Amino acid sequence: MNILSESILSVFGPEGAKQAPHVRKLIRQGVWQSHTSGLASDHVQGNVVILPQAQANDFLLYCQRNPKPCPLLAVSEPGEAMLPSLGADIDICSDLPRYRVWRQGEVVAEPTDISSLWRADLVTFVLGCSFSFEQALLEAGLSLRHIAQGKNVAMYRTNIQTQAAGVFHGPMVVSMRPMKAAAAIRAIQVTSRFPNVHGAPVHLGDPALIGITDLDAPDYGDAVEVMADEIPVFWACGVTPQAALVQARPAFCITHAPGAMLITDLFNQQLASF
Structure with a gap:
């Protein structure tokens, strides 16, 4: 347990x-x-x-x-x-x-x-x-470290800019879950079925490419370790509006x-x- x-x-x-x-x-x-x-x-x-x-x-x-x-x-x-x-x-x-x-x-x-x-x-x-597609990931046999460790998911502000509307604009926020490559491919397939809860990932691999400098220092939530045989997988996150409110x-x-x-x-x- x-x-x-x-x-x-x-x-x-x-x-x-x-x-x-x-x-x-x-x-x-x-x-x-x-x-x-x-x-x-x-x-x-x-x-x-x-x-x-x-x-x-x-x-x-x-x-x-x-x-x-x-x-x-x-x-x-x-x-x-x-x-x-x-x-x-x-x-x-x-x-x-x-x-x-x-x-x-x-x-x-x-x-x-x-x-x-x-x-x-x-x-x-x-x-x-994205919490809504986590059950589908678990049912597909994919482990989620933040759940196993009793943590909140790690979330980061990125350099991906959202499209402005009136006064609202700002960077996309993403949630991150570390996975082995094969699991990441399966996660793309699973989460693509759920576009109303962010759908497929927006980025896999090098976090610097989307402006994240330190995975150990999330802007929101809790950090989880990315093992040597894993890649970070990033999904769009509903905390994005909070970055726009700033x-x-x-x-x-x-x-x-x-x-x-x-x-x-x-x-x-x-x-x-x-």
Whole structure:
């Protein structure tokens, strides 16, 4: 049993850890405040960006122009905290383990509930997350070191620029999983089936070619070792909007904390394209 499994089992129990509503309930109660990799592994997880309506159209266009790092799963009506297309009881104010509150492009707080900050003009965007294709990788017999070691996935800002929309622009963020060459080829085949959660990798091999200077120092998440017989494999990441927020500097917005995702009632297989 790996470290993450032990911590999950101690909180959720063997069956509860698999059930999205049960996981959300304990997150809502503040029992679980860590990353969600490995939780409710059959279910779609989502990155979250919450913006005032005045910036929502620009951000919607940003997502449409950059579907690889920003695949849209749902967009709320202004002021609507529920997301019925993703889960009947989802409340975006309380159902993430940890949030980030941003002011003028800087993180000023990381609460576990944002009910006191909710406003009638806020629009919620939920974007696909690579945690959703990890179950397919595991079922294909591919090991994932960050899960085995109980860590958050390593994420890096790159020199790959996203296509701007209004005030939103900036570098693509990627998540990295080390694999042997044969496993990397298989991972491309597996993840290509899931374009709504980033799809196939955007880069394999030398990280310097995409502007990453030190794999041991991720910009978000936890570092994992790349063995001598492995190559780093990089997928587009839904933390990309947070890099864009640094550039756009909106007066106020809210996101998920990297790795602390919204767990939905959708099943990963529902998003498979073939």
